[in-house]
Amino acid sequence: MTPQAPLAADPRNFPDSVDVAVMGAGPAGTSAAALLNARGWSTAIVEAETFPRFVIGESLLARCMDLLDEAGLLDAVKARNYLVKRGALFVRGDQRADIDFAEQFTPGWTWTWQVPRADFDLTLANEASRQGVPIYYQHRVTAMTPGAEPTLTVESPRKNYTIRARHVIDATGYGRVLPRLLGLDRPSTLMERKSVFAHVRGDRRPKGTLENRIWIVMHPRGAWVWLIPFSNGITSVGFVAEPPFFEHFTGTDEEVFRAAMAEDPNTSERLVDMEFVFPPRTLRGYSAAVSAMHGPGYTLVGNATEFLDPVFSSGVTLALESANRAAILIDRSLRGERVDWDTDYTAYMMRGVETFRAFVLGWYTGEFPDILFSPSQNDLLRRQVTSVLAGYVWDETNPFVRQPARRMQQVARIVRRLDA
Numbered sequence: 349m350t351p352q353a354p355l356a357a358d359p360r361n362f363p364d365s366v367d368v369a370v371m372g373a374g375p376a377g378t379s380a381a382a383l384l385n386a387r388g389w390s391t392a393i394v395e396a397e398t399f400p401r402f403v404i405g406e407s408l409l410a411r412c413m414d415l416l417d418e419a420g421l422l423d424a425v426k427a428r429n430y431l432v433k434r435g436a437l438f439v440r441g442d443q444r445a446d447i448d449f450a451e452q453f454t455p456g457w458t459w460t461w462q463v464p465r466a467d468f469d470l471t472l473a474n475e476a477s478r479q480g481v482p483i484y485y486q487h488r489v490t491a492m493t494p495g496a497e498p499t500l501t502v503e504s505p506r507k508n509y510t511i512r513a514r515h516v517i518d519a520t521g522y523g524r525v526l527p528r529l530l531g532l533d534r535p536s537t538l539m540e541r542k543s544v545f546a547h548v549r550g551d552r553r554p555k556g557t558l559e560n561r562i563w564i565v566m567h568p569r570g571a572w573v574w575l576i577p578f579s580n581g582i583t584s585v586g587f588v589a590e591p592p593f594f595e596h597f598t599g600t601d602e603e604v605f606r607a608a609m610a611e612d613p614n615t616s617e618r619l620v621d622m623e624f625v626f627p628p629r630t631l632r633g634y635s636a637a638v639s640a641m642h643g644p645g646y647t648l649v650g651n652a653t654e655f656l657d658p659v660f661s662s663g664v665t666l667a668l669e670s671a672n673r674a675a676i677l678i679d680r681s682l683r684g685e686r687v688d689w690d691t692d693y694t695a696y697m698m699r700g701v702e703t704f705r706a707f708v709l710g711w712y713t714g715e716f717p718d719i720l721f722s723p724s725q726n727d728l729l730r731r732q733v734t735s736v737l738a739g740y741v742w743d744e745t746n747p748f749v750r751q752p753a754r755r756m757q758q759v760a761r762i763v764r765r766l767d768a
């Protein structure tokens with residue numbers, strides 16, 4: 349993977365006003381800006397960090413491919429030669445459940461990528477820049493005056509300034525700028541969990557079909573582990589659990605990581621020779637929600653809205669989907685059309701979120717693993733589950749999308765009875 353430099357806009361030439369000002373140059377921000385730029389609107393992205401920057405969230409879902417394509421960003425990503433991901437392997441003790449994106453209920457992409465995010469996000473940002481979106485790095489939004497023409501206050505190394513816009517997009521991810529500034533932050537309905545993760549070398553990857561899968565391994569003491577292989581030989585490994593799981597161990601994050609690994613034969617078998625590329629990092633309490641996803645002159649996209657849980661790798665997919673949807677609606681609104689934001693944005697996005705929420709809840713109650721590993725499941729059921737895990741969570745002909753929580757409980761009851 350050849351290193352890339354950011355195509356940064358000249359910081360002396362920041363605009364006083366644009367049609368759409370975007371905060372944050374993660375996947376949500378760059379894809380929304382690219383879509384609006386392609387529709388002829390003047391856009392600018394203000395990004396607090398310099399790129400490349402590390403962010404977690406490295407396994408994509410097949411639905412991302414449609415969305416990257418629609419945003420005109422797919423070819424740029426293809427050129428980076430990331431590891432092709434064709435599915436996921438779930439592991440519980442000696443049980444294996446292999447999810448193959450080629451075997452779906454909903455027609456769609458059968459593959460996607462595992463992406464080191466520093467490089468992936470920079471690729472998207474550079475492609476958006478090439479298409480005409482100026483990106484101002486190390487420019488941090490500190491305030492917004494809402495209204496018909498919202499104004500952002502921006503701090504930069506040279507000076508502080510304001511940008512007026514006809515519409516503002518908050519794509520600040522974990523920064524959650526507008527949820528904090530406007531009091532929209534709400535606690536998640538999900539329990540607080542913590543993750544300890546690192547990049548490692550020396551992963552003994554299995555040869556064959558399972559080599560490029562994300563592995564999601566159930567740890568014997570209630571945690572779960574992700575193993576995400578990259579094309580450069582590095583593997584991302586993360587443990588996720590409620591905080592008491594980690595308190596059981598003592599020592600540094602590295603010692604906790606090693607001790608947690610040693611307790612799980614499936615993970616330690618692959619990682620027996622591992623070396624850390626960087627010392628383990630921790631994140632805690634990342635699940636979050638908002639009371640509103642839009643307001644007069646602004647829209648929240650990606651992780652600035654609701655973030656559920658890492659287990660099904662839904663974050664980037666929902667970030668791209670919300671960016672795509674928001675861009676279409678902002679375009680219509682700027683052209684003077686009336687937009688029903690509650691129905692066409694919030695309700696639409698929440699349909700997908702609720703499907704993943706049912707799966708996440710089912711994962712932690714044990715209903716979903718019992719479905720996944722059941723010898724009684726049939727081909728149709730497996731395809732319906734696979735389409736949700738591929739990110740096709742807006743296909744209402746899939747019963748897991750139409751009535752996610754009910755379907756999860758029903759199917760779990762049936763397979764548990766059959767398997768008893």
Ligand SMILES: Cc1cc2nc3c(=O)[nH]c(=O)nc-3n(C[C@H](O)[C@H](O)[C@H](O)COP(=O)(O)OP(=O)(O)OC[C@H]3O[C@@H](n4cnc5c(N)ncnc54)[C@H](O)[C@@H]3O)c2cc1C
Pocket residue numbers: 371372373374375376377394395396397403404405406407408409487488489490519520521522523524525543586631634649650651652655657658660661662663664665667
């Ligand atoms: C432990 C864990 C594992 C995960 N694993 C996966 C996975 O395997 N697959 C997956 O799809 N998702 C995963 N996710 C979720 C994923 O990280 C996010 O969903 C994704 O990064 C959201 O993209 P985004 O564009 O909304 O925000 P981000 O990628 O977070 O980008 C937001 C940008 O906004 C910038 N910003 C912040 N504040 C300001 C400010 N004041 N002014 C200007 N700019 C600002 C930030 O610097 C950043 O660059 C995981 C999450 C966690 C917690």
